[in-house]
Amino acid sequence: MMKTCNICTICNSATLIHRQNLRTLVVMAGVLDVLLRIHVERQQDVPTDHVQWEQLGKLVALVAEPKPLLEAGVTQGTGLADNVAKHWLGTFDSLCLNCGFLLMDEPDDPAPG
Ligand SMILES: [Zn+2]
Numbered sequence: 001m002m003k004t005c006n007i008c009t010i011c012n013s014a015t016l017i018h019r020q021n022l023r024t025l026v027v028m029a030g031v032l033d034v035l036l037r038i039h040v041e042r043q044q045d046v047p048t049d050h051v052q053w054e055q056l057g058k059l060v061a062l063v064a065e066p067k068p069l070l071e072a073g074v075t076q077g078t079g080l081a082d083n084v085a086k087h088w089l090g091t092f093d094s095l096c097l098n099c100g101f102l103l104m105d106e107p108d109d110p111a112p113g
Contacts, residue, residue, distance in 0.1 A: 030077020
């Protein structure tokens, strides 16, 4: 089950993020990194006087390409997400991105098994 971002009880910011959402964020960052790298590679020999929205359109078009760009990004992001879960969260379930507060899930949450 996906959990929404909660308010941190320490700093009152809405930046307390559950491990599942943290993983999704990191995987998305991996996809973005792959898209940006390929986009930049393709712009190496292209003139630099671009019109408004041109580059964003080309970047978005990369997402629709049949090449395994998204898979490469997911693989890259998953590797980092595993390390984030291991080194940042440890046995905790949520992390506040603002203040670093770590939190366990409530004991009344239904646990699988
Ligand atoms: Zn906080």
